[in-house]
Amino acid sequence: DAKTTQPTSMDCAEGRAANLPCNHSTISGNEYVYWYRQIHSQGPQYIIHGLKNNETNEMASLIITEDRKSSTLILPHATLRDTAVYYCIVRVLMNRDDKIIFGKGTRLHILP
Amino acid sequence: DSGVTQTPKHLITATGQRVTLRCSPRSGDLSVYWYQQSLDQGLQFLIHYYNGEERAKGNILERFSAQQFPDLHSELNLSSLELGDSALYFCASSPRGDPLAKNIQYFGAGTRLSVL
Numbered sequence: 619d620a621k622t623t624q625p626t627s628m629d630c631a632e633g634r635a636a637n638l639p640c641n642h643s644t645i646s647g648n649e650y651v652y653w654y655r656q657i658h659s660q661g662p663q664y665i666i667h668g669l670k671n672n673e674t675n676e677m678a679s680l681i682i683t684e685d686r687k688s689s690t691l692i693l694p695h696a697t698l699r700d701t702a703v704y705y706c707i708v709r710v711l712m713n714r715d716d717k718i719i720f721g722k723g724t725r726l727h728i729l730p
Numbered sequence: 731d732s733g734v735t736q737t738p739k740h741l742i743t744a745t746g747q748r749v750t751l752r753c754s755p756r757s758g759d760l761s762v763y764w765y766q767q768s769l770d771q772g773l774q775f776l777i778h779y780y781n782g783e784e785r786a787k788g789n790i791l792e793r794f795s796a797q798q799f800p801d802l803h804s805e806l807n808l809s810s811l812e813l814g815d816s817a818l819y820f821c822a823s824s825p826r827g828d829p830l831a832k833n834i835q836y837f838g839a840g841t842r843l844s845v846l
Contacts, residue, residue, distance in 0.1 A: 652833075662820070717778055718835060
């Protein structure tokens with residue numbers, strides 16, 4: 619799986635959009651970008667994933683650059699409950715060995 | 731609620747002891763994954779079972795073992811416990827093999843193991 623690079627931490631004011639960047643310059647053509655988050659000591663939670671088109675669901679939007687070397691997770695109206703560690707992960711959609719390799723992620727602080 | 735159930739939530743034991751952590755996957759999910767999260771190591775993949783068979787091993791110590799039963803629940807056995815084994819242990823499940831499932835893993839709430 620390709621490696622990802624994320625900022626260690628970020629702050630965002632409550633009610634504003636939180637934009638979390640991720641670099642994955644060695645991504646392969648068959649690898650998807652997945653985002654998970656972990657709220658303090660809880661189990662990681664799937665947020666969204668995409669291949670090359672922008673994706674949106676009820677939790678967030680995912681913007682992937684045209685060259686697919688970077689992406690941004692957008693939480694449109696951040697709340698205090700969005701304070702968590704956010705993990706950007708690159709992996710293939712179907713693979714025999716489909717473990718998730720978690721990096722250190724971005725610790726997002728939502729400020730009241 | 732992810733639908734993945736882990737028991738117990740907390741476990742306190744002494745060095746040298748053996749414990750068993752249990753995981754019930756989401757209904758119908760054939761794959762079960764175990765992860766360990768300690769303060770200094772982050773989330774680390776331990777082992778993956780698919781429909782009762784071991785599929786992949788990660789950084790799992792020889793003192794640790796796992797199995798998946800015919801009803802698809804899984805157990806992680808930790809023996810000869812050391813202080814450094816204190817961590818959160820997460821189980822995740824996935825339908826795997828179903829393209830519509832999109833390779834998403836659903837995590838349980840974890841078991842917090844404290845070795846004293």
